Amino acid sequence: MITVEVPLSGGRGYPVLVGEGILGELGAVLPDGARRVAVVTQHGIPVEVDPGRDHRVFHIGRGETHKSLSTIEQLCDEFADWGLTRTDCVVGLGGGMVTDVAGFAAAVFHRGLPVVHVPTTLLGQIDAAIGGKTGVNLSRGKNLVGSFWQPDAVLCDTATLATLPPREWRCGLGELAKYHWLGGGRLDELDLEQRVAECVRIKAQVVASDERESGRRALLNYGHTLAHALEIAGDHDLRHGEAVAIGLIYAAELARALGRIDDAAVAEHRRVVGAYDLPTTIPDGIDHDELVALMGRDKKVLDPGLTFVLDGPRGLEVVAGVDVDAVRDTIGALR
Numbered sequence: 532m533i534t535v536e537v538p539l540s541g542g543r544g545y546p547v548l549v550g551e552g553i554l555g556e557l558g559a560v561l562p563d564g565a566r567r568v569a570v571v572t573q574h575g576i577p578v579e580v581d582p583g584r585d586h587r588v589f590h591i592g593r594g595e596t597h598k599s600l601s602t603i604e605q606l607c608d609e610f611a612d613w614g615l616t617r618t619d620c621v622v623g624l625g626g627g628m629v630t631d632v633a634g635f636a637a638a639v640f641h642r643g644l645p646v647v648h649v650p651t652t653l654l655g656q657i658d659a660a661i662g663g664k665t666g667v668n669l670s671r672g673k674n675l676v677g678s679f680w681q682p683d684a685v686l687c688d689t690a691t692l693a694t695l696p697p698r699e700w701r702c703g704l705g706e707l708a709k710y711h712w713l714g715g716g717r718l719d720e721l722d723l724e725q726r727v728a729e730c731v732r733i734k735a736q737v738v739a740s741d742e743r744e745s746g747r748r749a750l751l752n753y754g755h756t757l758a759h760a761l762e763i764a765g766d767h768d769l770r771h772g773e774a775v776a777i778g779l780i781y782a783a784e785l786a787r788a789l790g791r792i793d794d795a796a797v798a799e800h801r802r803v804v805g806a807y808d809l810p811t812t813i814p815d816g817i818d819h820d821e822l823v824a825l826m827g828r829d830k831k832v833l834d835p836g837l838t839f840v841l842d843g844p845r846g847l848e849v850v851a852g853v854d855v856d857a858v859r860d861t862i863g864a865l866r
């Protein structure tokens with residue numbers, strides 16, 4: 532088992548435990564004062580936990596439409612009916628959707644009670660469950676309502692990933708690929724446990740330096756500017772991780788077009804994304820002008836206009852004011 536400490540401001544912090552078959556550690560990482568534990572999960576996730584104290588399991592629906600304020604209201608009603616108090620604890624057992632919802636319910640019920648995450652998807656373990664971002668969707672857009680609410684601990688049991696459907700696995704790999712340029716080096720050469728732990732360590736470092744997402748956290752969106760545009764323009768035919776994979780290749784080609792990186796660096800992007808067997812070309816039928824327009828509106832960018840996270844001589848940086856012709860021409864390199 533590998534333990535990664537996520538340091539937070541004010542001397543706080545929490546442990547992320549990574550290992551195969553470590554679900555049994557849950558009781559040990561729950562807050563001492565918690566008498567009752569509300570386990571939030573979904574039907575169809577073949578993972579059970581035993582918190583070792585009074586607990587109940589609460590199921591939420593599957594799919595992004597259930598990542599909603601009405602799910603939060605229903606959960607909080609059920610917590611109240613059971614008599615959950617502020618000193619008790621919530622456990623989020625599932626993918627990013629479950630940990631986002633469970634974390635937000637924990638942030639607002641009784642004005643906040645402790646939460647421990649047990650992510651069961653690759654994306655959840657390397658990304659969503661780490662960093663304290665919680666929230667739900669509105670009809671107006673994804674993740675528009677939420678809160679920063681740090682967990683007390685995170686338990687990443689890599690054995691739980693064995694039952695993931697192949698496309699969910701690929702989705703996680705797309706996000707994993709980006710960590711190669713965030714300090715991960717040759718992650719593809721590590722075994723699963725080390726690889727997950729390394730991604731957690733990188734995300735923890737970035738989160739620690741920027742707990743409330745005002746600067747450095749933007750680097751975690753490497754590959755995401757084109758990815759978000761592709762998801763919208765393609766009507767979500769591409770899953771998020773697949774779109775990120777294409778976005779990484781695009782960001783490399785764009786950085787080369789701007790003279791920031793050389794051919795070898797682009798080849799390394801193609802090697803890594805290819806090694807995870809992820810897509811590297813923009814699907815046919817997507818309008819280039821629409822992509823450029825959508826990239827200009829990406830809500831994650833820090834400045835108005837065309838802003839990208841790009842590789843360069845000093846590593847990844849947020850680059851604003853990127854020339855629109857270079858942005859459009861580079862799309863052609865990904866057919």
Ligand SMILES: NC(=O)c1ccc[n+]([C@@H]2O[C@H](COP(=O)([O-])OP(=O)(O)OC[C@H]3O[C@@H](n4cnc5c(N)ncnc54)[C@H](O)[C@@H]3O)[C@@H](O)[C@H]2O)c1
Nearest residue numbers: 573593626627628629651652654655658659664691694695
């Ligand atoms: N908070 C953050 O920082 C952050 C970061 C990235 C993504 N997210 C959010 O994460 C969500 C996506 O997460 P996801 O990709 O994990 O998808 P998900 O949570 O929707 O899970 C995908 C599917 O896999 C099933 N599943 C989960 N674990 C399983 C297992 N072990 N075996 C078999 N099936 C299993 C789920 O029931 C679901 O049907 C999005 O809502 C996104 O906004 C949050």
